[in-house]
Amino acid sequence: MxxxxxxxxxxxxxxxxxxILAFVAPTEVKVSRSITIDAPRETVWEYVNSLEDMHQWSPWAEKDPDMKLEYRGTEGKVGxxxxWDGDPETVGKGEQEITSIQAxxxxxxxxxxxxxxExxxxxYVQLDETGSGSTRVTYGFESVSPRPMNVLNLFMNMDEMVGPDFEAAMSNLKKLVESGGSSGETQSEMAFR
Known part of the structure; x- marks a missing residue:
């Protein structure tokens, strides 16, 4: 007894x-990375204005080139x-839907x-003109962890976990745009140029 x-x-x-921890732990998670690309904003926009274009510079596509992909709706439009459905240890399964376009x-x-x-x-992908003919690109995400799940934010640093993937994405995009690769050209096609 x-x-x-x-x-x-x-x-x-x-x-x-x-x-107590649930009330002191942050509920918001934000990760972003930026890079300056030596190209005008309108040129860079052609590489980020649709989900198919984004897939071409995605580091997750490199991690699991065998993942199954499906596109629905009108490409480059809201909705x-x-x-994707891939290796659960690298990319998992999920979907991405365009919710806003401000070209x-x-x-x-x-x-x-x-x-x-789950x-x-x-x-988001944000493009800002630098005034020198270049474009500052910021790629990031924001999420809210409900209480008490937000306690995990005290022990997991999402910036450290996925930040390197966002850096790789920005590096891939910079290489693609500055090499003059066409939007629609795959990373492996670029490698053989």
Whole structure:
């Protein structure tokens, strides 16, 4: 009986600790990376204005070149959807839907991850003119973790986890645009030029 009493006290303490952490832990998660591309904004826009174009500089496409892809809707328009189904340890399964287009400066989408775990995030690509004929590109996402799941944000640094992938995406985009690769040209086709 004494053991049960101590067990209940222990569980109550754990619940109180989790409740306190849930109120101090951040609920918002934001990750973004930027790069300057030596090309006018309108040129860069041709490489980011649709989900098919984005796939060409995606580092996740490189991680799992055998993933199954499907495009639905009118490409480059609000409501178009790109879905993928790949290796659960590298890219998982999910879809991305364009939610807003502000040509030639911003495209927004909703990411819906289905596996290895379910979650949603709002992604964007922002293009800003630098005044020197170059374009500053920012690629990122924002997500909200509901309480008490937000406690995990204290132990997992999403910026460290996915930041390198966003850096790779920006590097891939820069190479694609500055090499003059056409939007519609795959990364492997670029490699053989």
């Amino acid at each position: 004494k053991f049960l009493k101590y067990l209940l006290i222990f569980l109550a303490v754990i619940i109180v600790i989790i409740a 178009s959807v790109y879905s 030639p400066s911003r495209i927004e989408s909703e990411l819906r991850f289905l596996t290895p775990y 979650s949603k995030a709002d992604a």
